[in-house]
Amino acid sequence: MITLSNLQKVYQGESGAVMALDNVSLEIEQGEIFGIIGKSGAGKSTLIRCINLLERPTAGQVVVDGQDMTALSDSELREARKRMGMIFQHFNLLSSRTVLENVCFPLEIAGASREERERKVLPLLELVGLADKRDVYPAQLSGGQKQRVGIARALASQPKVLLCDEATSALDPQTTESILALLKDINKKLGLTIVLITHEMHVIKAICDKVAVIEGGELVETGKVYDVFTNPQSTTAQDFIKAVVNNKVPDTILASLSAASIAGGNLVLRLSFFGETTNEPFIAGLIRRFDIDVNIISGNIDHLQDIPYGTLLIELSGSDEAIQNALNYLQVQDLKTEVIGYVARHAHAAN
Amino acid sequence: MSQDMLMLLIEGLGETFYMVAISSLVSALLGIPLGVILVITGKGGIKESLVFNQTLGAIVNAARSTPFIILMVAIIPFTRIIVGTSIGTNAAIVPLSIAAIPFVGRVVESALKEVDAGLIEAAQSMGATPRQIIMKVLIPEAMPSIILGMTLTVISLIGYSAMAGAIGGGGLGDLAIRYGYQRFRADVMLATVVILIAMVQIVQSSGDYFAHKLNKR
Numbered sequence: 001m002i003t004l005s006n007l008q009k010v011y012q013g014e015s016g017a018v019m020a021l022d023n024v025s026l027e028i029e030q031g032e033i034f035g036i037i038g039k040s041g042a043g044k045s046t047l048i049r050c051i052n053l054l055e056r057p058t059a060g061q062v063v064v065d066g067q068d069m070t071a072l073s074d075s076e077l078r079e080a081r082k083r084m085g086m087i088f089q090h091f092n093l094l095s096s097r098t099v100l101e102n103v104c105f106p107l108e109i110a111g112a113s114r115e116e117r118e119r120k121v122l123p124l125l126e127l128v129g130l131a132d133k134r135d136v137y138p139a140q141l142s143g144g145q146k147q148r149v150g151i152a153r154a155l156a157s158q159p160k161v162l163l164c165d166e167a168t169s170a171l172d173p174q175t176t177e178s179i180l181a182l183l184k185d186i187n188k189k190l191g192l193t194i195v196l197i198t199h200e201m202h203v204i205k206a207i208c209d210k211v212a213v214i215e216g217g218e219l220v221e222t223g224k225v226y227d228v229f230t231n232p233q234s235t236t237a238q239d240f241i242k243a244v245v246n247n248k249v250p251d252t253i254l255a256s257l258s259a260a261s262i263a264g265g266n267l268v269l270r271l272s273f274f275g276e277t278t279n280e281p282f283i284a285g286l287i288r289r290f291d292i293d294v295n296i297i298s299g300n301i302d303h304l305q306d307i308p309y310g311t312l313l314i315e316l317s318g319s320d321e322a323i324q325n326a327l328n329y330l331q332v333q334d335l336k337t338e339v340i341g342y343v344a345r346h347a348h349a350a351n
Numbered sequence: 352m353s354q355d356m357l358m359l360l361i362e363g364l365g366e367t368f369y370m371v372a373i374s375s376l377v378s379a380l381l382g383i384p385l386g387v388i389l390v391i392t393g394k395g396g397i398k399e400s401l402v403f404n405q406t407l408g409a410i411v412n413a414a415r416s417t418p419f420i421i422l423m424v425a426i427i428p429f430t431r432i433i434v435g436t437s438i439g440t441n442a443a444i445v446p447l448s449i450a451a452i453p454f455v456g457r458v459v460e461s462a463l464k465e466v467d468a469g470l471i472e473a474a475q476s477m478g479a480t481p482r483q484i485i486m487k488v489l490i491p492e493a494m495p496s497i498i499l500g501m502t503l504t505v506i507s508l509i510g511y512s513a514m515a516g517a518i519g520g521g522g523l524g525d526l527a528i529r530y531g532y533q534r535f536r537a538d539v540m541l542a543t544v545v546i547l548i549a550m551v552q553i554v555q556s557s558g559d560y561f562a563h564k565l566n567k568r
Contacts, residue, residue, distance in 0.1 A: 052476055078478035085476075092473035095568045096491045106477040108487070137567040157477065 001193045002028040002051060002161065007060035009046050009217075020046040021057065022217040028210075033187050033194045035208035035225070037201060037240055043217040044197040048163050051195060052084050053077055065160055082110055085154025089166035091146040093138040099149050100125070100134040106157045124152040127189075128182060144175035151182060155190070162186070164196035168203060180206045201240040205229065205304060213237045226304045230274050245300070249313060249340055253297060257341040265342040266317040267327065268297070272336040275307050282333065283314070290326045292318030317345060359526060360542055366440050367522035367550075370515060371508045374447035378508075379501060381448075382455025385411070387485055389460040397471065397481050411453040419450050419511050423518060443520030447511055451504050458500030462493040495566040502558025506551050523547055 009021040020043045028034045038044040049055035050062055053069050062069040067080055085106075093102050103124060104117040112120070125131045128148040138146055147167060154162055164183070168176040184207045187194050198204065204211050204225060211228050213221040213236050220234040229245070232238045242248070249257070253268060271282065283294050294314055301310030316323050330337045389411070391397050392404040417425070423446040427437045430445040466489055474488045490497070513524020523543045531540025 054472060054475060078480065081476060081478035086473070088469060088473060090467075090469055092467070092469040094470060094488065094492060096494065096565070105474075105487070109474070109477050109479045109483055139568050163476075 001030040001065060002026070002195065003061075003063040004047075004050070005061045005063075007047070007050055007057045007062070009043075009050065009055060010058045019217050021050065024060070024214075024217075024219050026212060026219065026222065028193060028195060030193055031187070031191050032209040033184070033196070033207050035204040035211045036195070036197045036214055037199065037204055037211060038197070038214035038236075039199055042214045044199075044214050045165060046217075047214065048165055048195060048197045051161075051163055052081050052086060082106070082157050083159050084161045084163060085157065085159040086163040086165065087147065087150040087154050087167045089169050091138070091143075091150045091170075093146055093149055093153075095138055098135050098137055099130060099141070102138065102149055103152045103156055105153060110157060120158075121152070121156055124155050127155075127186070128152045142175070143171050144178060147171065147175075147179050148182065151179075151186070155186065155192075160193060162192050162194045164194060166198060167196060169198065169200070176203070177206075183207055201244045204240075205244055205302075209305065213240065224305075226274075226307055226309070229304050230272070230309060245302070245311065248298075250297060253315075253340075253343060256343045258343070259341050261320075262342045262344055263320065265344050266295075266315045267323050267342055268313065268315050268340040269327070269330070270338040270340055271312045271314065271330070272310070272338075273312075274309050274335075282330070282335070283312075286316070286326050286329070289329065290318065290322045292316050292322045292326050313340070315343070356530075356536075356539060356542075359530070360523075360539070360546070363521060363523040363526040363543065364546060366520070367509065367512050367524070367547075370440055370443050370447060370512045370520060370522055371505060373444045374451055374508055374512075375501070375505050377444070377448040378451035378455045378504060382452045382504075383459050383490075383497070385452060385456035386459025386463060387489065389456060390463040390489070391481065391485065393460075395468070397475075397484055411456055414449070414453040415457070417450075419446070420514055420517060422446055422450055423514065427518075438519040440515070440520050440522070442518055443512070443515035443522075446518075447508055447515070450511060451508055454507065455500065455504050458503060459493075459497055462496030462500055463489050465496060466492045495562040498558055498562040498565065502555060502562075505554050505558075509547060509550055509554070 004024055004026040007021050007024040011018045011020055024047060036044050036047060046055050050057045051064065053062065057070065064080065064084065069077065069080060072080060094105065097105065100121065103121045107117040107120060122131070125134055128151055130145060130148050130152065133141065133145065138149065141149065168179050171179060180203060183194060186192055196203070196208070208225050210223065211225050212219050213228070213234060215234070215236040221228060221232065221237045228237055229241055232241050249268070257268065283296070286292065286294055294316055297313040297315055299310065299312035301308060303309065316326055327337070327339070389404065389407060392400040392407070394401065426446055426449060430442050431437045433445050434441045436442050470488050470492060471484055474484045479487070512520070512522050513527070515522050516525025516528055523546060527540050527543040530536045531543060
């Protein structure tokens, strides 16, 4: 649906040229929710604006729905933009127009009659749950409601692609959830391709099928969300994942941790399991098979794209031999086992 | 106050009203597009053209820095081309408009610059033409500020119109100078001043009212 090839964007700043995008290539399939994550200044805003050419790339090609955007004339580009919707971090609603008039705006630009506008727009207001607010001005709406108007407006021209520029960054967590749920709903109901940029990994985790990680204007990692989450390759991706997957070793344990084996000490392990393996009772198995105690220090099990995914931080205590056998058992299982270190028995008060 | 003086006052009020109304209308008709052009050709504007913008800006500044009384006399040949005479109320309208156009241009420019760039970007993302962006985004969004700016213009024009007497334009200011000052008629002076104060008050209050009514922010 969207193919970016070797995109480059150079800004001529006062202190010389700044490379905002450096050789970015990306393939976005029809009907998927594609997330682009990066810290501020990484180039993600520039990247999403290159898709509808609000920013014209210095070099490279942008193909949307088979059309080479960079080769279009001004008027052809305007027509192409009508087939793409865009929503914004700060909503960008016209303050002088009511909700209904705002949502009608793209159709008005396209020259639709008043009857046609209302006929197309009223179902959209239903879809975003704002039918009762049609004659209200944006100033009287909450942030979440404003973004719903933004979404309805972006959908008014029945686009094939929806571009979301930090659409939830100005919203509180509950509102973010509801907006993300709405986006996912639209994606399913209308088969709309959604491209979103964000600096929040939980947004990616909540709704995206694929993710691209951008850093310093370059894509450092691209893949299915599940793969990137469970096996991040770049340090940038790892940093982002840390923000949403809490598998840190608590400070109290870290303080007494030693990398070398301590005679009669406890072994601290991190287990990561994906998919089907999540359903297997490893802990029970460990205790039953070996003469050891298992203490769960921390853990979480989550779902990514409806696939269970979890990490557990556990501490094994027992004879050195039993612990070694338990470790050997775990290492042949279908899960990722990391040895974090050893702690002297009763060195902490966790149990 | 005699019946004659009352007639003179009413006549003066009519002339002032006429001069201010026509020159306000002309300055809005030409000054608003001027403000739009200043914004869209400025840095980051939708039709950026910096050399043109700076040239136009310099002309606007030159017109604005010319004292009105000088401007009025200096453009007499132009006035004669436009209205066919260089004396009288109609002749005064030309310099009043010429003085007010760049003023309105700057006022409108600053009003339009207050419009959030995000709104323009949103309209562009929907495929709006530059004309649609101006007519459907920039001007409606800036309308409350534009109205306040026009209010300011009308009040300035009431003040400038007092100088119209210099080219026989008449009006209340002229009356105040000729009767109130030169013939020591304190009552005429007081009456004109009171009428002018009332006019300014009414204009300001209506401007504030409409600006507030249109402001949905």
